[in-house]
Every structure is written in structure tokens, then in C-alpha cells.
Amino acid sequence: MKRGLTGTVLRALGVGTLRGQTLLKTGLVIVALFVIVAVLCAPRGGDRYGWIAGFPPYDPIRGYSNFPRLSAPSSSHWMGTDHLQRDVFSRVLAGGWAPLVVAFSSIALAMSVGSVVGWISGYVGGWPDRGLSLTMDAIYSFPSMILAIALVAVMGAGLVPMIAAISFVYVPTYFRITRAEVLRVREYAFVEAARAAGASGPRVLLRHVAPNTVNAMMAVSSFNIADAILTAAALAFLGYGLPPPTPDWGFDIQNGQRYLQSGYWWLITFPGLAIVTLSLGFGLVGEGISDLLNPKRRRKKLA
Amino acid sequence: MGGLTRYIVQRLMLTVPMVFILLSVAFLALRLMPGDPVLAMMGGRNVSPELLAQKRHEMGLDKPLHVQYVDYLRGLVRGDLGRSTRTGKPVGEELISRLPATLELALWGMVFAALFGIPTGMIAALRADRPADHAIRILHIGSFALPIFWVGLMFQVIFAVKLGWLPVAGRLAGRYAFSFQQVTGFYLLDALILKDWEILGDVVRHLVLPAVALGLAQMGFLGRVTRAAMLEVLDAEYVTTARSKGLRERVVILSHALRNALIPIITVFGLEFAVLMGGAVLTETVFSWPGVAGFLIQSLYYRDWWALQGTIAFIGVFVAMVNLVVDLLYSFVDPRIRY
Numbered sequence: 001m002k003r004g005l006t007g008t009v010l011r012a013l014g015v016g017t018l019r020g021q022t023l024l025k026t027g028l029v030i031v032a033l034f035v036i037v038a039v040l041c042a043p044r045g046g047d048r049y050g051w052i053a054g055f056p057p058y059d060p061i062r063g064y065s066n067f068p069r070l071s072a073p074s075s076s077h078w079m080g081t082d083h084l085q086r087d088v089f090s091r092v093l094a095g096g097w098a099p100l101v102v103a104f105s106s107i108a109l110a111m112s113v114g115s116v117v118g119w120i121s122g123y124v125g126g127w128p129d130r131g132l133s134l135t136m137d138a139i140y141s142f143p144s145m146i147l148a149i150a151l152v153a154v155m156g157a158g159l160v161p162m163i164a165a166i167s168f169v170y171v172p173t174y175f176r177i178t179r180a181e182v183l184r185v186r187e188y189a190f191v192e193a194a195r196a197a198g199a200s201g202p203r204v205l206l207r208h209v210a211p212n213t214v215n216a217m218m219a220v221s222s223f224n225i226a227d228a229i230l231t232a233a234a235l236a237f238l239g240y241g242l243p244p245p246t247p248d249w250g251f252d253i254q255n256g257q258r259y260l261q262s263g264y265w266w267l268i269t270f271p272g273l274a275i276v277t278l279s280l281g282f283g284l285v286g287e288g289i290s291d292l293l294n295p296k297r298r299r300k301k302l303a
Numbered sequence: 304m305g306g307l308t309r310y311i312v313q314r315l316m317l318t319v320p321m322v323f324i325l326l327s328v329a330f331l332a333l334r335l336m337p338g339d340p341v342l343a344m345m346g347g348r349n350v351s352p353e354l355l356a357q358k359r360h361e362m363g364l365d366k367p368l369h370v371q372y373v374d375y376l377r378g379l380v381r382g383d384l385g386r387s388t389r390t391g392k393p394v395g396e397e398l399i400s401r402l403p404a405t406l407e408l409a410l411w412g413m414v415f416a417a418l419f420g421i422p423t424g425m426i427a428a429l430r431a432d433r434p435a436d437h438a439i440r441i442l443h444i445g446s447f448a449l450p451i452f453w454v455g456l457m458f459q460v461i462f463a464v465k466l467g468w469l470p471v472a473g474r475l476a477g478r479y480a481f482s483f484q485q486v487t488g489f490y491l492l493d494a495l496i497l498k499d500w501e502i503l504g505d506v507v508r509h510l511v512l513p514a515v516a517l518g519l520a521q522m523g524f525l526g527r528v529t530r531a532a533m534l535e536v537l538d539a540e541y542v543t544t545a546r547s548k549g550l551r552e553r554v555v556i557l558s559h560a561l562r563n564a565l566i567p568i569i570t571v572f573g574l575e576f577a578v579l580m581g582g583a584v585l586t587e588t589v590f591s592w593p594g595v596a597g598f599l600i601q602s603l604y605y606r607d608w609w610a611l612q613g614t615i616a617f618i619g620v621f622v623a624m625v626n627l628v629v630d631l632l633y634s635f636v637d638p639r640i641r642y
Contacts (some may be wrong), residue, residue, distance in 0.1 A: 021446075082397060138321040142619055143627065145581025145601065150615065153603045154332045230450045234585055237452050238600065257589075261471070266461045272453035281447035289442055 024271025024288020027222075030281030038096035042069050049094040049247070056090035060247045070259065078265035080142045081258065082252075084245075089267060092274050095247035099278065102159065103228040106166035107221050113167070115213070121175070122182030123205060133179070140172035146233050152240040159242060162235055166228050173220060181213045213295050222286030226279045249275050306379050311627070318623040325619040326379075326612065328370055331607045340364075343606040344388040362388075363475035375612070384616075385609035389602065394613035395515050398595055403488030404474060405594035408513055408586065413572070416525050421568065423522075424529025425561065432475060439526065441500060446523030449454070451582045455516040455589035469508050472591040476505050513590040521575050528571045532564035566637050573629030577622045 050056050058064065059149045063085035073080045079088035121132040131202060139147070148165045155161035185208045194204040236240055236250025245249060249271035258266030342350065363374060378385060384394035419563050420443075427439040463471040470476065474490060479502050486493045491510065494503035527551050536542060538562055544553075545559045580596060587597030595614060602610035629639060 023440075076585075113398055113479070133316075134320055135324055136325045138619075141321070141577060141579045141622055142325060143581035143584075143622065145578075146596070146615070146618065148613070149584065149600070149603070151331070154335060226448060233450050235453060237450075237585075238588070242410055250450075253456065257456060260456060260460055261464060261537065263460070263464050265465070268453070268460060270454050272457065275453065276445075276448050277448050279450075281442045283448050287440075 001218055013098065019262075023284045023291065024109065027281050027284025027286075027288055030201040030277060032283060034096055034278050034281065037093055038100050039130060041093045042097045043094075049090075056087075056093040058087040060090040061245045062086070069265055070267075072264075080230065080264075082255070083268055088207065088252075088270055089245040090217040091252060092249070092270050095269045095271065096274065096278070098159070098242055098246070098248055099229050099232050099250075099275070102162050102166065102232040103225045103282075106204050107170060107224050107227050108165045109163065109167035111174050111217060111221060111223070114171040115166035115178040117171070118175035118178030119206070119209060122179040122186070123202060129179075132175075135173045136172040139169070140176075144169040144216075145231060148235060149238060149240070151236050157240045157243065162232055162241065165235070168232050169231070170224050170228070173224065174239060175218065177213055177216050177220065178209065181209045185209050185212070190213050219286050219289040219293060226282035226286065229275065229279045229282065259302040307631075310407060311631070314627050318627075319618065321623060322616055322619050326376075326616050327372075329612050329615045330375065331435045332369065333611055340388050340608045349539070356464075378598060379616075386615035387578055387602070387610040389605045389607045389610065391637060394610050397598065397610065398617050399611060401595045401598050402490070403490075404592060405580075405587070405596055406584055407489050407491060407510070408517060408594060409576070409583060411510055411514035412517035412579060412582075412586075413575075414519065415515055416521035417572075417573075420522040420525030421529050425528070425533055425556070427530040428533030428537060429556070436530075440530070443492045443523040443526040443530075446526075447520040449517060449519060450534050450585075452585040452589050454519055455513065455586055458516055459589070469512055474506070474509050474593060475502070476509075479505060499502040499546065513592055517586045518591075520582065521579060524575060525568065525571060528568055529564065533560060534562045536560045562636075567625075568621045569632055569636060571630060574627050576625045576629075580618055580622060630635065 003153060018192070024193060039057050040052060040219050043049050047061055049060050054295065063086075067081050067085040069085050070083055071077065071081045076269065077087050077089065079092060082088055117132065121129045126139070148169050151165035152161050152167060155164060182205060188208075191204050191208065192279070232241070233250035233253075237254045238247050239251075239254065242248050252271045253268050256271070258262065260265055341362065341364065345355070345358065356365070357493070363371060366374070381617060382395060384398070386392065387394050387397055390397060423439050423442070427443075429435045430436045432641070438597065459471050462469045483499075483502055485491075486496050490506040494500075496505050539560075542555060542560055545555045550559075580602070583596040584600060585595060587594045588600050591597075595618065598610065599614045599618075601607075602614065618635065
């Protein structure tokens with residue numbers, strides 16, 4: 001561990017506990033990189049992208065008349081240009097904020113709704129609990145990709161419908177985690193005792209349920225964010241994403257599909273690689289957290 | 304077997320409310336959806352209001368919502384899913400004719416996933432925490448960070464457009480479309496039955512890219528579960544016993560460890576079937592595969608309400624049935640489980 005100011009900062013961030021956690025560290029670096037690029041290249045009103053001059057290097061929305069049309073990657077255009085004489089690299093950079101916003105907000109929303117409903121369901125019990133569990137199981141067992149597509153089709157394309165549809169799909173996951181924990185904790189004697197002592201039941205339960213579910217939710221939510229990025233990209237690919245000409249990886253891939261037979265591979269390849277890398281980053285974080293939390297593996301390492 | 308029958312009946316009863324919930328949500332949601340199926344059916348513009356009203360009356364769309372709903376459920380009980388406004392054919396007929404295509408795709412996707420997922424998972428477990436394990440784990444995590452539609456498109460660019468090894472899309476080359484007699488609707492099986500080797504080759508060539516694209520993500524998932532399950536059983540006392548009896552390592556791994564590790568692997572197969580159907584939506588769209596999932600997307604674009612309701616209910620029932628079959632498979636793999 002480093003000394004001095006750097007060491008203090010690192011320790012405060014808990015980096016020391018990450019020693020040997022290659023997967024987690026790699027994932028965190030990837031995610032941090034994408035978040036930084038996404039923030040720097042985010043829209044700043046009036047169809048302009050990016051807060052620093054020259055980053056993204058070119059306008060991701062308006063084409064340049066002096067740019068070649070559909071040219072392969074070169075030293076001046078690392079990822080080539082598209083049919084509207086736009087720089088693909090600039091579009092890939094500017095396209096990062098949308099999937100991040102959609103994935104983060106939809107999982108946060110699913111987590112809040114799922115936990116609250118799961119907590120109420122587990123606490124109340126009886127027929128409301130049975131009804132809710134059955135409904136959640138029905139949603140859970142249905143193919144989530146199809147559900148998300150159908151919901152977005154009903155609500156119409158755009159950022160908010162995408163978030164609503166994707167979060168809906170993940171609500172049962174968090175419902176299950178919280179409900180199971182409520183049912184487990186409810187049986188403990190100290191809950192009975194606290195209630196007998198006059199503390200309100202719901203409050204006591206909440207205090208003991210919340211900390212126990214946090215760990216499980218951390219790992220599950222990173223995997224879900226990784227998955228939500230793919231779902232958001234698929235929705236955009238099918239035409240239910242942000243309206244063009246907004247830079248969007250999924251939509252750009254759909255656009256590249258039209259030129260696929262002509263062999264213009266770069267239109268599809270680079271936005272796709274961006275999706276894969278970002279999703280992989282969150283997947284690695286989830287994997288790393290599971291490694292940290294799984295006592296079985298830890299015991300093995302000590303032995 | 305009395306217990307088993309009762310269990311099956313119970314499970315079937317449980318799918319009834321599930322399908323009912325799905326159908327009600329689909330029915331309501333579609334009627335809230337922007338867009339008019341009658342207008343879409345008539346081609347959009349230049350339709351006189353009188354004709355529109357007449358068509359709406361014919362289709363029963365002028366009745367109150369709850370009456371429409373009861374009518375729809377009544378038809379459903381008789382096995383009538385209504386007519387597709389896009390193709391004009393009964394929805395049930397459309398689904399049945401497309402089911403073999405989807406099943407064939409899903410089946411070979413799963414075969415690919417199992418063929419590569421289970422062995423790599425086993426190797427990772429046997430070499431736990433060594434370089435081979437790390438490499439395989441990264442491969443597995445990486446495989447489900449892949450967007451299915453993108454993998455499909457990349458396959459098309461590389462293997463169809465650039466290399467020209469395999470066809471870009473479809474199920475069968477156009478030149479065979481008229482001579483090919485469908486028997487079961489499963490083209491691979493049909494070609495075998497007819498002993499037509501030329502068509503068999505063509506069917507396989509069309510099937511490779513979509514099946515691998517669909518199975519790739521499942522491979523990673525299956526591999527991870529296999530690794531975890533194998534690690535679990537390799538620590539078990541019966542494995543130590545088997546080894547100390549002097550059994551060959553191959554026997555210990557295959558018939559003592561793997562057999563027990565198969566239980567969670569089969570569970571995953573059941574769970575993953577739903578994911579596979581979701582992936583099939585994208586694979587069928589990218590590869591113009593004439594299946595149920597692609598039908599859903601086309602119906603969505605055309606505001607084909609009856610087709611959409613029917614397809615959603617159909618997929619829901621189908622996934623529930625697969626889950627039931629998987630549950631029943633347990634008792635064969637694990638004799639301790641009795642229903």
C-alpha cells in the first residue's frame with residue numbers, strides 16, 4: 001500500500017481490499033473509462049456534443065461535405081465514415097451516455113420498486129403475498145427481451161419508455177431477493193422481542209432486512225446493468241430507441257445493416273465493440289463482487 | 304406414479320393464472336398502444352370513414368372493451384386465436400406453421416451451447432484458479448456480453464459477405480423452395496427423411512450462423528454453471544471415496560462427479576429457454592428466419608393485435624411447458640427427487 005496522500009485516498013476508497021481482485025479491477029477500469037468518456041462527450045444542448053474542444057473530434061450529428069462518404073478506417077478517420085459523411089469514431093464516443101443513463105436508471109428504478117413491493121408482500125403475507133408472488137413469477141418466467149420490446153412498442157420510442165420497459169423486466173429479481181429475506185428475518189426472536197417492546201414491526205424488519213440484501217443486490221445489479229445495456233441496444237436496433245440523428249450504438253448498427261451486403265464492415269463493427277466492452281465491464285464487476293462475497297472461495301484461498 | 308401425476312396436474316393448473324395474467328396485460332396494453340390496426344390493415348391513408356367504421360364493426364372493435372375481452376377469451380377456450388390482420392390467416396395456424404423453424408433454431412443453439420459450455424466448464428473446474436481456468440472464465444463472461452443481433456451481423460459480414468462460405472440469411476436456398484416437400488417442418492429432419500443430401504447440405508449451411516449466434520451467450524452461462532457445479536461436487540466425500548477406491552480419474556470425473564453436477568445444469572437449461580426465446584426474436588430478425596419470434600416483431604410493426612396477443616400467450620404457455628418438462632427431468636437425473 002502506498003504512503004502519503006495517495007495512500008490515504010486509495011485506502012479511503014477501499015482499494016486495498018481489492019488486492020488480487022483482477023476481474024473486479026479490470027471491470028471497474030472499463031466502466032470508469034466509459035463513464036468519463038460519456039460525460040465528456042455528453043450532449044450540451046443545441047445538438048452539440050462534448051464539453052472539451054476536439055473531443056469528440058468531429059460533429060457526431062452533422063456530416064462534413066469534404067469528408068469521404070462510406071470510407072474505410074484510415075489515419076484521419078479511425079473508424080471510417082458513414083453514409084452521411086460523418087466520423088464514426090465521433091459517433092461512437094458521443095453514443096455512450098444514452099446506454100449508461102438507460103441502464104443505470106432502469107436498474108435503480110427496478111431495485112427500488114422491487115424491494116419495496118417485495119418487502120410489503122413478505123411483511124403482509126396471506127393472499128396479497130400469494131397474488132403478488134404469482135404475478136412476479138409470471139413476469140419472471142416470460143422472455144425478458146420480448147417483454148421489453150412489447151412494452152416499448154406500447155409506450156412509443158424514446159428514453160423514458162426504454163427506462164420504464166427495462167426496469168419493469170427486472171422488478172421480479174429484486175422482489176424475490178427482498179421477499180425471501182423478509183420471510184427469513186421475520187422468524188427471528190429479536191424481531192418478536194422488539195415488537196413486544198413496543199417498536200413498530202415494519203421498522204424493525206426494515207432495519208434487519210435492508211443490510212442483509214445489500215450484498216446480494218450489489219452483485220446482481222451489476223450483472224443486470226450489463227444485461228440492460230444489451231437490451232437497450234437491442235431496442236435501439238429494432239427502432240425503438242432515441243430518435244435519429246442522436247448518436248446511438250444500437251441504431252447505428254441497424255443503419256450499418258443496410259450496407260452490410262456491400263461489405264462496409266466498420267459501420268457495424270465499432271458501435272458493436274463499444275457495446276460489448278461496456279457490457280463486459282459491468283459483467284466483470286459483478287463477477288468480482290461475487291468472488292468477494294462468496295465465502296466458499298475465500299476459504300479455499302486461505303487453505 | 305400417483306404423486307407424479309398429481310404434481311403435473313398441479314403445475315399445469317398454476318400455468319393457467321400465469322397465462323391469464325399475460326393475456327390480460329397484452330390485451331390491455333395493445334389497446335393503449337398508439338396506432339390503429341384497422342388503419343394499418345387498410346394501408347394507412349385514403350380510407351373513407353364509412354369503410355373504416357364498417358371494418359371496425361366486422362372485427363368487433365366497436366364493442367366496449369370488456370365485451371371484446373370476454374369475446375376474445377371465449378374464442379381462446381375453443382382454440383380460436385382470431386385472425387391476423389396482416390396475413391389474413393388464423394393466428395393459430397400462423398403460429399403452428401412457424402413453430403418448427405423456431406424450435407429447430409433454438410434446439411441447435413442449445414446443442415452448440417452444451418457442446419462447448421459443458422466441457423469448458425468442466426476443464427475450468429478441474430484446473431481451478433490456474434491459467435486455463437482464468438482464460439475460460441473470461442471467455443464465459445465475455446460470451447454473454449455479446450449482443451445477439453450484433454454477433455449475427457458480424458457473422459454475416461465475415462462468413463457470408465467477405466468469405467462467401469455460408470448464405471447470408473433464410474432457411475433454404477430459393478432454388479429448392481418448390482421441390483422441397485415439408486414433412487414435419489423441421490427442415491433438417493425432413494431432408495433426412497427424404498434422403499435428399501443436396502438439400503440437407505443447404506439446410507445445414509443456412510442453420511450454422513443463426514444457431515451459433517443464438518447459442519453463444521448460452522454457452523457462457525452454461526459453462527459458468529457447469530464450473531460452479533463441478534467445483535461443488537469435486538469437494539464432495541463420495542468423490543474422495545471414489546478416488547481412494549482406486550477408480551480411474553476418468554471414471555471418477557464422468558460417472559461420479561459429472562452425473563451429480565448435471566442437476567443444476569439441467570435447471571439452467573430450463574431457465575435459459577426463456578432467454579433463448581428472447582434471443583430468437585433478434586436472431587430471426589437478423590437472419591430473416593421464418594419463425595414465431597420474428598413473426599412477433601413483424602406483427603408489432605403492423606399493429607397486428609390478434610397476432611401479437613396470440614403470440615405472447617403462445618410463447619408464455621410454451622416456456623411454462625418447457626419448465627415443467629425440465630422439472631420432470633430432475634427425477635431421472637436425481638433419483639432422490641420424487642414427486
